[in-house]
Amino acid sequence: MARRYAAEARRVARVVLHDDADADDAVQDAFLSAWRNIARYDPARPFRPWLMRIVLNAARNVRRRERVRRAEPIAEAQPSPAASPEQETARALLRERLAAAMALLPERARLALMLFDAEGYTSGEIAEMLGRPEGTIRSDVFHARRVLRARLAPHLEDAS
Amino acid sequence: MTDPTDITPAPDRGLGALLRETYAGRDDAAFVARLEAAFAAATAAPRSLWDQLGAWARPGLAAAAVALLAAGGYLGWQAAATGGLAPAGGDVAAVPEAANGGLVLLDAQGSEVLRSPVAPEPGVLLASLLETP
Numbered sequence: 001m002a003r004r005y006a007a008e009a010r011r012v013a014r015v016v017l018h019d020d021a022d023a024d025d026a027v028q029d030a031f032l033s034a035w036r037n038i039a040r041y042d043p044a045r046p047f048r049p050w051l052m053r054i055v056l057n058a059a060r061n062v063r064r065r066e067r068v069r070r071a072e073p074i075a076e077a078q079p080s081p082a083a084s085p086e087q088e089t090a091r092a093l094l095r096e097r098l099a100a101a102m103a104l105l106p107e108r109a110r111l112a113l114m115l116f117d118a119e120g121y122t123s124g125e126i127a128e129m130l131g132r133p134e135g136t137i138r139s140d141v142f143h144a145r146r147v148l149r150a151r152l153a154p155h156l157e158d159a160s
Numbered sequence: 161m162t163d164p165t166d167i168t169p170a171p172d173r174g175l176g177a178l179l180r181e182t183y184a185g186r187d188d189a190a191f192v193a194r195l196e197a198a199f200a201a202a203t204a205a206p207r208s209l210w211d212q213l214g215a216w217a218r219p220g221l222a223a224a225a226v227a228l229l230a231a232g233g234y235l236g237w238q239a240a241a242t243g244g245l246a247p248a249g250g251d252v253a254a255v256p257e258a259a260n261g262g263l264v265l266l267d268a269q270g271s272e273v274l275r276s277p278v279a280p281e282p283g284v285l286l287a288s289l290l291e292t293p
Contacts, residue, residue: 002195010185118179
């Protein structure tokens with residue numbers, strides 16, 4: 001479970017927490033909680049959304065507990081191996097701008113966008129995870145993309 | 161990015177990749193090792209008092225049932241051996257004798273009613289219970 005889902009869980013937790021250490025703590029809490037409560041998992045349903053819902057709850061608990069600082073830019077990213085130094089610099093700048101733009105969005109919209117575009121969940125699965133109607137999730141994705149597009153469009157050419 | 165005016169879009173692969181880069185945690189392998197260590201620690205953690213009591217309960221109850229059966233049977237056997245007389249008072253406690261595996265019967269005042277160096281055989285005990293008067 002750890003090997004297969006840790007990377008995704010960390011990304012999702014960071015969308016909520018904006019802080020590496022807090023996000024990792026939340027993921028660890030979540031995985032242990034899932035392991036202890038595996039009897040509550042319904043095998044007839046997909047495992048990944050069940051686990052990610054636990055991760056989201058753990059991230060929110062950590063935020064409540066720690067009162068983490070808000071919306072710091074997230075600087076770390078893995079360089080793409082084939083990119084030139086100029087391209088990589090432009091892409092790093094784009095990531096910074098993306099993180100800053102994401103920080104302007106409400107948490108629900110950030111999560112909806114991340115889960116839909118980056119993690120490949122359906123809007124129905126996200127609706128179940130976040131406890132919102134599916135139409136709301138689609139609307140969140142739509143508005144989040146519009147905000148990001150407006151803020152990032154001038155920089156997309158440089159980084160591609 | 162795909163056309164954002166589409167309210168039911170397919171996932172935007174370009175934006176998705178950028179989001180994954182942006183929110184990627186550092187050194188996933190080290191983090192997985194940390195998680196596995198946490199799992200191992202949780203597995204090795206001492207059990208709670210209630211867990212331990214729960215584990216003891218089943219064999220404890222079984223032992224108590226055997227002791228009660230032994231005591232009851234022994235009394236029946238003793239009554240049969242002494243012409244069918246039951247111990248006066250009736251409230252006799254059977255206490256296992258740890259030293260040699262025998263049995264001590266105590267009355268309500270704690271006085272020894274009977275001490276047997278050998279535990280009664282189950283077959284004898286059951287026979288005494290099954291015998292009709």
